Amino acid sequence: MTTSQIAPNVSRRALLKGGALTVGFVLGGGRLEPIAVLAQGAAQAAAPARVLDPKEVDAYLAVNGDGTVTVWCGKVDLGQGLRVAIPQIAAEELGIGLDKITYIEGDTALTPDQGRTAGSYGIARGGMQIRQAAATARKALVEIAAQRLGVPAETLVAEGGAVRPKAGGTGLGFAELIGGKRFDLKLDPKAPVRDPATYTLVGKPLPRPDVPAKCTGTLTYVHDFAVPGMLHARMIRPPALGAHLVAVDEASVAGLAGVRVVHIKDFLAVVAADEWTAVKAARALKAQWTEGSGLPAQDQLPAVLKASPGATEQVLVTKGAEAPRPDGAKTLQATYFWPMQSHASIGPSCAVADVKPDSATVWTASQGTHGNQDTFARFLKLPKDKVRLIYLDGAGCYGMNGHEDAAADAAVLSRAVGAPVRVQWSREDELGWDPKGPAQLIDIAGAIDAAGKIRDWRTDMWIPENTRGLPSIPLLAPEAAGLDQMPGLNSGQIAQNGDPPYRTDRVQVVAHWLKTSPLRPAPLRSPGKPANCFAVESFLDELAAAAGLDPLALRLQGLTNPRGIAVVEQVAQMMSWQARPSPGPGRDAPVGRGRGIAYIHYKHEEAHVAIGMDVAVERSSGAIKVERVACAHDCGQIINPDGVRAQVEGSILQTLSRVLMEEVRFDQKRVTSTDWSSYPLLTFSDVPKLDIVLIDRPTDPPLGAGEAACAPVGAALANAVFDATGARLRTVPFTPERVKAALGGQAATPRT
Amino acid sequence: MPRYEIRLNGTSRTIESADPDQPLLYALRGLGLTATKFGCGLGQCGACNVLVDGKAMPSCRATVAETAGKSITTLEGLGTPAAPHPLQAAFIAAQVPQCGYCTSGMIVSAAALLRETPKPSEADIRAALDGNLCRCGTHVRVVRAVLAASGQTGQAGQGG
Numbered sequence: 001m002t003t004s005q006i007a008p009n010v011s012r013r014a015l016l017k018g019g020a021l022t023v024g025f026v027l028g029g030g031r032l033e034p035i036a037v038l039a040q041g042a043a044q045a046a047a048p049a050r051v052l053d054p055k056e057v058d059a060y061l062a063v064n065g066d067g068t069v070t071v072w073c074g075k076v077d078l079g080q081g082l083r084v085a086i087p088q089i090a091a092e093e094l095g096i097g098l099d100k101i102t103y104i105e106g107d108t109a110l111t112p113d114q115g116r117t118a119g120s121y122g123i124a125r126g127g128m129q130i131r132q133a134a135a136t137a138r139k140a141l142v143e144i145a146a147q148r149l150g151v152p153a154e155t156l157v158a159e160g161g162a163v164r165p166k167a168g169g170t171g172l173g174f175a176e177l178i179g180g181k182r183f184d185l186k187l188d189p190k191a192p193v194r195d196p197a198t199y200t201l202v203g204k205p206l207p208r209p210d211v212p213a214k215c216t217g218t219l220t221y222v223h224d225f226a227v228p229g230m231l232h233a234r235m236i237r238p239p240a241l242g243a244h245l246v247a248v249d250e251a252s253v254a255g256l257a258g259v260r261v262v263h264i265k266d267f268l269a270v271v272a273a274d275e276w277t278a279v280k281a282a283r284a285l286k287a288q289w290t291e292g293s294g295l296p297a298q299d300q301l302p303a304v305l306k307a308s309p310g311a312t313e314q315v316l317v318t319k320g321a322e323a324p325r326p327d328g329a330k331t332l333q334a335t336y337f338w339p340m341q342s343h344a345s346i347g348p349s350c351a352v353a354d355v356k357p358d359s360a361t362v363w364t365a366s367q368g369t370h371g372n373q374d375t376f377a378r379f380l381k382l383p384k385d386k387v388r389l390i391y392l393d394g395a396g397c398y399g400m401n402g403h404e405d406a407a408a409d410a411a412v413l414s415r416a417v418g419a420p421v422r423v424q425w426s427r428e429d430e431l432g433w434d435p436k437g438p439a440q441l442i443d444i445a446g447a448i449d450a451a452g453k454i455r456d457w458r459t460d461m462w463i464p465e466n467t468r469g470l471p472s473i474p475l476l477a478p479e480a481a482g483l484d485q486m487p488g489l490n491s492g493q494i495a496q497n498g499d500p501p502y503r504t505d506r507v508q509v510v511a512h513w514l515k516t517s518p519l520r521p522a523p524l525r526s527p528g529k530p531a532n533c534f535a536v537e538s539f540l541d542e543l544a545a546a547a548g549l550d551p552l553a554l555r556l557q558g559l560t561n562p563r564g565i566a567v568v569e570q571v572a573q574m575m576s577w578q579a580r581p582s583p584g585p586g587r588d589a590p591v592g593r594g595r596g597i598a599y600i601h602y603k604h605e606e607a608h609v610a611i612g613m614d615v616a617v618e619r620s621s622g623a624i625k626v627e628r629v630a631c632a633h634d635c636g637q638i639i640n641p642d643g644v645r646a647q648v649e650g651s652i653l654q655t656l657s658r659v660l661m662e663e664v665r666f667d668q669k670r671v672t673s674t675d676w677s678s679y680p681l682l683t684f685s686d687v688p689k690l691d692i693v694l695i696d697r698p699t700d701p702p703l704g705a706g707e708a709a710c711a712p713v714g715a716a717l718a719n720a721v722f723d724a725t726g727a728r729l730r731t732v733p734f735t736p737e738r739v740k741a742a743l744g745g746q747a748a749t750p751r752t
Numbered sequence: 753m754p755r756y757e758i759r760l761n762g763t764s765r766t767i768e769s770a771d772p773d774q775p776l777l778y779a780l781r782g783l784g785l786t787a788t789k790f791g792c793g794l795g796q797c798g799a800c801n802v803l804v805d806g807k808a809m810p811s812c813r814a815t816v817a818e819t820a821g822k823s824i825t826t827l828e829g830l831g832t833p834a835a836p837h838p839l840q841a842a843f844i845a846a847q848v849p850q851c852g853y854c855t856s857g858m859i860v861s862a863a864a865l866l867r868e869t870p871k872p873s874e875a876d877i878r879a880a881l882d883g884n885l886c887r888c889g890t891h892v893r894v895v896r897a898v899l900a901a902s903g904q905t906g907q908a909g910q911g912g
Contacts (some may be wrong), residue, residue: 079850079888207847213850215843215859216836217787217827224786256771276771276778279793346791346799346887347853396790396851396888427792642847646890650850653889676796676885684878687891 001314017546024070025103025209027087039099052112057140057183059112061090061132067161067175068100074114074370075126076106076391077210078398080706081643084123084208088639089127092201093134093194094141095158096174099351102175103209106369106391116368116472118399118523119493120606120704123380123639127702135191137183144177155213161468196637196698203738204696205642210393222365222392223350223424224445230352230420232275233413234282236268237433240292241519252286262416262607267480269409271417273426282426293519294578295668302337302750305441305462308514312465317499317509322456328545331456333445334539337750338531338714338733339663340519341437342673347395348430349402353410354420359386364407365394368472372404375471376411379483381692398525398654399492400473402434407525408477428674434641435473436664437524438464438491438517441750442498442535452554454504459536463528464521465513473522491521493603497711500536501601519671521665526710529600530655534732537598537715541582541722550579551596551719552677567610568599570632570693575612582723592617594724598715600708607635607708611652611686617727619743622736624721626656626688629713634695641694644705648692651709657682661733756820762784766863772817776802779816780826787827787856791885794848798884802826803859808864830863839863842901843894850888858884862898871902 051058054074062070071090077083087101104110106117114126138158145163146153151171157166165172173179196202213219236247245266253259253270259281262270270281296304325331352363360380366372369389377384394403401423401594427431441462447455467488478485498509544551552572559565571577575595584594594617599610612630617623633648661680665673671678718729727742731750756767760783767779777800780788788811791799795810802811803825809840831837836844838858849855858881865872865880872880877898899905 006849074756079852207844210852211847211849212833212836212844214832214849214855215840216831217856221786221789222854223789224781274778276769280771281854344887345853346797346885347789348791393851395853398887424790427794429795459790478843615856646847646850646893649892650889654887654893657836657889675794676792681887682889682891683883683885684881684891684895687878687895690892710779 025083027084027101027103027209029099048212049061050110054112054114054129055186057133057136057185057187060130061137062172063178065175065180067173067179068102069094069096070102070104072111073103073105073126073130073132074111075117075122076367076557078117078367079209079396079639080122080647083210083342084206085123085131085639085643086127088201088206089131090134091466092199093131098159098201108369108373109388113370116371118367120707122706123702124704127639131193132189132191136188136194137186138182138682139179139191140185141174145172174515198469202639203696204616206640219393222352222363222394223347225352225363225392226569227352227354227420229424231271231273231417232278233269233271233421233423234278235423235425235429236282236287237429238266238289238292241295242293243289243291246290247289249286253281256284260417262413264416264481267412267477269411271415271421292669294478295441295666297668301439302441305439305514310515312509312513314511314513315508316511317507317643318497320504320506323505325447325455329447329449329455331447332546333543334542334730335750336442336508336535338440338534339659339732340439341524342431342664342679343401343434343524344400344679345395345397345401345430348425348427348470349406350424351403351407351410352393352420352422353407353414355380355411355414360411362389362407362411363392364389365392365403366407367397367400375485379478379485380411380415399527400435400522402430403478404472408475412477412481430576431679432671432674433476435520435522437538438494438521440494440528440531442531444539446539446543448547450547452547452549452557454502454543454558457500457504457507459498459509460512461495462512462514463494464491464517465515466490473520489517489521492523492527496603497529497532497536497600498541501564502555503560516533519574525654526707529711530551530658530714532712533598533600534714534718538718539720542728547581548581550581552577553579555599563600563608564599565609566695567632567634571597571610571630574630574691574693579627583726584723587724587726590619592619592724594720595721596716596723597714598719600711602708602711607633607705609633609708609712611712611716613716613720615717617721617724617739622740622743624660624734624739626717628689628691630691631709632695633694633709635705635708636697636700638694638696639702644694647705648709649690651707652690652713653682653687655710655713659717659732659734663733756816758819761824761825767816769816773815775812776816776819777811780811785826785828789853789856798822798857798861799854800888801860803860803864806864808861808869827859830859839901842897846893846897846900848890848893850890854884854886858894866902871904874899
């Protein structure tokens with residue numbers, strides 16, 4: 001692409017210099033009026049001398065010669081709004097207008113390593129580093145001004161891009177104080193941050209700068225990116241998992257002009273000058289593969305997980321002691337199952353790589369450009385500092401979809417053909433070969449007395465282990481091509497929230513860490529927590545039903561955290577909750593109606609979220625209609641309320657899709673759910689009314705908003721279906737067949 | 753190389769393609785019109801929807817030969833950042849996109865709906881967009897934006 005494709009008044013600037021694209025967002029408040037030409041030049045000029053140490057102020061921000069500010073962030077914007085939220089934080093803390101900020105993200109050559117954009121830490125960790133950098137910088141600016149003006153620093157204030165006397169009068173602009181120079185300061189954890197009562201930017205629903213370009217087709221996604229001389233490639237995957245390539249019939253694509261077949265051990269791809277020719281060649285190429293290593297029968301998966309050999313038991317939580325149970329105490333046991341799910345990105349993964357003998361540049365939508373520098377350097381056998389990964393927008397990926405794999409494919413191919421290569425995965429590649437959110441099998445046993453006191457609770461979970469020290473997850477290309485990479489498994493922090501957030505005499509949570517996973521796992525939005533909260537919060541309702549208690553009252557009786565109580569009470573009020581046990585009175589109606597609630601204190605230290613649902617269940621078809629979702633969300637200090645709201649909306653709808661319809665299907669050779677009819681997503685006709693209340697706590701730390709609202713969705717829905725019908729769903733997804741089976745009294749529990 | 757004349761975003765254009773079965777999608781993107789996105793190649797997701805003689809169609813399923821002589825409108829043809837189509841303006845005001853990959857197809861499908869039904873009900877909008885998949889969960893905002901663009905509410909800017 002060239003800059004000429006980008007209208008001069010779009011707030012994203014992209015330019016090619018020295019073979020590397022640098023992308024910056026100029027924060028023009030999202031307006032469509034022309035904006036001043038800003039710090040492109042400064043960003044470019046600064047590139048060779050960039051400070052990348054995350055402990056240094058200069059790694060995150062610079063005052064340019066014209067008084068504008070450039071902010072560099074190692075975390076990336078996946079559509080969750082960091083591109084406005086982080087500049088809001090930086091501009092607020094520095095004391096400068098948002099329109100004076102140029103924002104550069106996710107380029108290993110330009111931005112500090114702030115860790116993967118994951119775990120809901122974009123603001124809570126990434127943003128707070130930048131807040132502290134800006135606070136340190138502001139303190140320095142005030143001190144420099146105090147010296148120049150010969151007045152005490154306490155008499156000065158930084159605002160509007162200048163340091164001025166508090167009493168009024170002219171001051172010194174940031175450019176005069178330090179424009180074009182380094183701060184040469186470490187982040188000072190003691191540098192005072194602004195009083196939230198004085199905020200003018202943080203807490204405002206300011207528009208995201210990338211939205212106009214996304215709505216007019218002028219944003220350069222990685223899918224749209226091109227460099228001169230770039231070739232187009234498609235991958236050819238084995239017909240069975242673990243199959244090895246025996247022979248390739250290159251003559252099968254001889255009729256297609258300019259096609260080159262790249263075959264390295266089990267790595268197979270076609271490369272062509274144009275994309276359509278590559279697509280046709282991939283379809284036409286004939287290859288012979290061995291049989292493969294095999295997969296378990298789909299319906300045996302829960303039993304296979306439980307019987308996996310070599311699992312390591314780990315007691316994650318043990319609190320309290322067994323107490324004598326009073327007469328009338330009820331003891332229950334239940335098994336819950338969450339299937340493997342795909343990231344199911346709307347755009348199949350894509351990447352561009354330009355690998356030269358002594359260096360590599362990779363354009364990728366990876367959520368972890370820095371973390372992948374080591375991975376790519378290792379399999380390309382290049383020094384880490386010769387491998388540059390540059391983030392470009394991709395289709396939403398929510399954890400780790402195929403973006404990194406496509407990037408590795410492109411890198412291997414670029415080296416093989418000696419030219420820049422763009423790899424575009426097919427739909428079948430993406431749903432078949434993206435790393436999957438893992439299956440989770442969860443047993444819970446517990447006891448409740450007649451007064452609603454939980455006497456005992458034990459959770460056992462069968463989940464894939466996380467390999468210690470694994471940088472991300474093993475990628476397909478190095479694996480197939482026999483290149484060096486670290487083996488192992490990683491699904492993120494999937495064991496959290498296995499214990500109830502309620503008063504309990506005794507609690508134990510035991511993880512059974514599995515050495516293998518049927519399909520390669522990876523973190524998928526809110527890793528593990530949707531399943532764990534589904535099990536824990538469903539089981540709480542099962543205990544409530546056994547004791548004949550109202551499920552809301554049981555929660556409020558057991559909760560101790562006031563912020564938890566606040567979100568649960570908020571949802572109860574939104575739903576005009578009537579106190580009574582479940583199931584409700586209409587359970588035998590042809591269309592049963594019911595309500596359910598679930599709560600999470602995310603990771604036991606982050607956001608508090610309660611979700612309530614109103615559902616209708618048609619007995620004859622087993623169809624669930626979610627009519628309304630009510631959500632109360634407390635993620636501490638809110639930087640951008642519209643951004644948080646969008647994340648909460650997305651978390652709820654995406655997880656509703658996962659709970660109602662998503663399950664990776666496979667036969668004994670391979671994944672078979674490789675299109676949108678076999679792996680359906682929620683559509684407009686399934687979308688309920690959403691009522692969301694955000695509780696802002698401006699004087700508390702921000703806790704993250706990208707994931708927490710995913711977690712309670714499954715249990716709120718299962719509890720509502722139970723309230724509507726008396727049928728308890730313990731296996732995701734809640735397909736009409738499963739609902740009908742549960743209504744008919746058949747086991748709704750996974751077979752183990 | 754065979755040539756196919758089309759009317760593209762209001763201008764006569766010639767597509768050269770050795771293969772008459774090349775999907776329109778690749779031809780459009782090859783011309784630099786990259787707003788139209790590849791999503792599935794199966795006509796199942798709506799990400800590549802364009803207007804063909806005013807009707808929304810997946811450009812991954814229409815070949816260059818079939819579209820010869822027809823009028824094609826892509827997202828770029830609806831409006832620009834400086835002069836956005838009312839739907840684009842409403843999508844921006846409602847801050848609809850998250851990743852934004854489905855947005856082009858959404859706006860194109862909505863434009864086809866508004867040609868036929870200038871004041872659609874919420875049910876009309878849901879039905880018209882049911883073939884457009886969104887993974888980020890922006891559906892509620894999409895509906896709000898289409899209602900706003902059809903002049904039925906003034907509230908596209910109010911989030912959530």
